[in-house]
Amino acid sequence: MRAVEKEVSPDTEKACSVVLEDVSVSFSGNPGTKVLDNISLQIREGEFVALVGKSGCGKTTILNLLAGLIEPKQGNIRIHGKEAAEGREHIGYMFARDCLFPWRRAQKNVEMPLEAKGVPAEERRARARRELKRVGLGNFADYYPKSLSHGMRQRVAIARTWVLDPDILLMDEPFAALDAQTRLTLERDFLKQWAERASTVIFVTHDLPEAIALADRVIVLGKGKIIYDDKMPFGWPRDPETVLADPRFGKVFAEIRDLLG
Amino acid sequence: MTMISQKQSMVSEADSARAGWRREDWTQVIERFIPGIVFVTLWWIAIRFNPSLSFYLSTPGDVATFLGESVSDSEFWRNVSSTMQATFISFFIGSVLGIAAGISVSLSPRVEAAIEPYASALNSLPRIALAPVFIAFLGLGTAGKVAVGVSLVFFVLYYNCRAGVKSVDPDWSMLARTLNFSKRKTFFSLLLPVTWPSIFSGLRLAFTYALLGVVSSEIVAARAGMGQLIMLYSAQFRMDAVYGTLIWMGVISGGVYWIAGRVEKRIMSWK
Numbered sequence: 409m410r411a412v413e414k415e416v417s418p419d420t421e422k423a424c425s426v427v428l429e430d431v432s433v434s435f436s437g438n439p440g441t442k443v444l445d446n447i448s449l450q451i452r453e454g455e456f457v458a459l460v461g462k463s464g465c466g467k468t469t470i471l472n473l474l475a476g477l478i479e480p481k482q483g484n485i486r487i488h489g490k491e492a493a494e495g496r497e498h499i500g501y502m503f504a505r506d507c508l509f510p511w512r513r514a515q516k517n518v519e520m521p522l523e524a525k526g527v528p529a530e531e532r533r534a535r536a537r538r539e540l541k542r543v544g545l546g547n548f549a550d551y552y553p554k555s556l557s558h559g560m561r562q563r564v565a566i567a568r569t570w571v572l573d574p575d576i577l578l579m580d581e582p583f584a585a586l587d588a589q590t591r592l593t594l595e596r597d598f599l600k601q602w603a604e605r606a607s608t609v610i611f612v613t614h615d616l617p618e619a620i621a622l623a624d625r626v627i628v629l630g631k632g633k634i635i636y637d638d639k640m641p642f643g644w645p646r647d648p649e650t651v652l653a654d655p656r657f658g659k660v661f662a663e664i665r666d667l668l669g
Numbered sequence: 670m671t672m673i674s675q676k677q678s679m680v681s682e683a684d685s686a687r688a689g690w691r692r693e694d695w696t697q698v699i700e701r702f703i704p705g706i707v708f709v710t711l712w713w714i715a716i717r718f719n720p721s722l723s724f725y726l727s728t729p730g731d732v733a734t735f736l737g738e739s740v741s742d743s744e745f746w747r748n749v750s751s752t753m754q755a756t757f758i759s760f761f762i763g764s765v766l767g768i769a770a771g772i773s774v775s776l777s778p779r780v781e782a783a784i785e786p787y788a789s790a791l792n793s794l795p796r797i798a799l800a801p802v803f804i805a806f807l808g809l810g811t812a813g814k815v816a817v818g819v820s821l822v823f824f825v826l827y828y829n830c831r832a833g834v835k836s837v838d839p840d841w842s843m844l845a846r847t848l849n850f851s852k853r854k855t856f857f858s859l860l861l862p863v864t865w866p867s868i869f870s871g872l873r874l875a876f877t878y879a880l881l882g883v884v885s886s887e888i889v890a891a892r893a894g895m896g897q898l899i900m901l902y903s904a905q906f907r908m909d910a911v912y913g914t915l916i917w918m919g920v921i922s923g924g925v926y927w928i929a930g931r932v933e934k935r936i937m938s939w940k
């Protein structure tokens with residue numbers, strides 16, 4: 409395991425989209441246990457980071473911290489070099505469940521984040537339509553979620569996340585509930601969009617091969633601490649399927665799997 | 670693949686709707702009449718075997734005659750319209766108050782804690798027992814009956830509304846928070862749409878309850894109304910007229926219920 413340098417110089421902080429400094433989190437129900445224990449972490453602009461670890465190790469908690477849904481007990485979070493509350497302007501958060509509002513058509517679901525930001529109706533429609541096209545659902549804008557398949561609903565959710573042009577994308581097991589085929593398609597589409605937009609991505613997954621195949625860098629959490637943090641050796645552009653066949657994949661996979669125990 | 674098959678299935682659905690009624694639809698309609706026909710037949714047989722029963726049961730023929738004559742009986746319709754007017758007014762007032770109370774209580778846990786014990790105590794009172802009080806205060810006209818109707822309708826909407834608000838999925842609230850929804854936006858874009866189906870099913874029930882309240886109140890005392898007609902007819906042992914009046918009541922409130930169901934289907938097409 410290679411440790412990543414902990415000191416944050418002012419220069420590198422500018423180039424970092426997310427910095428956690430000695431962050432600890434515990435919940436009121438159980439103040440004794442630290443869900444996150446003194447975690448420090450820097451993520452560069454445009455980096456694609458996968459976050460893995462056993463169930464309950466605090467992955468979602470990290471995303472919730474960044475999204476501002478919970479506050480750290482101790483420590484400091486900076487986003488784009490600013491206080492978290494300010495820097496958080498353009499964060500997109502995507503869950504495992506699509507969370508579409510069933511009473512809204514696909515188009516209207518995608519428009520929702522723009523409504524909250526007060527974007528005028530005309531522009532909203534145009535942007536939502538464009539995002540739906542990008543995820544291949546241009547012809548399904550007027551469908552209610554009930555008449556879309558599982559994978560299509562998840563793609564609407566992706567469109568809803570992209571529509572704000574987020575500079576940081578938090579994804580919590582976004583493809584976990586999909587079948588292997590649909591999942592691969594969505595992973596490919598997602599990588600393509602990410603390449604076009606250059607957002608920072610923090611991608612939580614249970615699936616180690618998925619983490620290795622998609623990300624620039626894999627971080628493993630265990631018992632509230634970072635127990636592995638390393639760059640992946642596969643360059644860009646890449647296809648998730650060919651990474652799985654790469655000889656280096658096996659080595660990385662074995663190393664991390666042993667850590668996960 | 671999925672997209673294509675989905676589109677095809679939608680098209681074929683639309684096609685069959687356009688093609689009009691098929692044989693299965695007609696059998697369905699006929700099946701719906703069977704219980705009614707069986708009932709009337711049993712009624713008729715009972716009287717054939719024991720004619721003295723017609724004193725209580727009347728006969729299908731007499732009831733049909735009453736229904737036929739009632740159509741052009743202006744006195745009868747004056748009473749019907751008195752009941753219906755009160756029913757609609759209590760439906761309207763009770764619904765508006767019930768929805769307003771249900772939503773505002775759900776928005777504030779403190780208001781809820783203060784009001785809820787009284788609400789459940791009041792709701793467990795048999796409202797018909799309040800009718801004499803309302804009538805004593807408000808008189809034998811519309812106001813007294815409306816008060817009884819409102820006291821029923823209010824709680825139907827109040828409790829339906831609260832159940833609706835509770836059905837907000839925590840994931841949706843979390844999404845709303847990550848998207849930085851304002852309080853107002855959360856109310857109109859999340860809370861209201863989620864609650865709307867429960868409000869609507871509450872409204873559907875509420876009409877029946879409004880009629881129940883109004884007719885009960887009329888039975889206790891009133892200047893006019895279907896409840897008074899029933900009291901009058903039964904005092905005169907005109908059972909054909911009692912049953913005929915009940916049938917009219919059923920037809921009117923069943924009709925409103927049916928129409929509300931159609932409207933609901935329209936509005937809630939996303940379901």
Ligand SMILES: Nc1ncnc2c1ncn2[C@@H]1O[C@H](COP(=O)(O)OP(=O)(O)OP(=O)(O)O)[C@@H](O)[C@H]1O
Binds near residue numbers: 437
């Ligand atoms: N709101 C909360 N109140 C109390 N404890 C919580 C809360 N949210 C999370 N926890 C606890 O924090 C720990 C980490 O939770 P978290 O959801 O971050 O896990 P996770 O790594 O995302 O797990 P999974 O892979 O199963 O999603 C768990 O032990 C959980 O019980």
Ligand SMILES: [Mg+2]
Binds near residue numbers: 467468469580
């Ligand atoms: Mg989680």
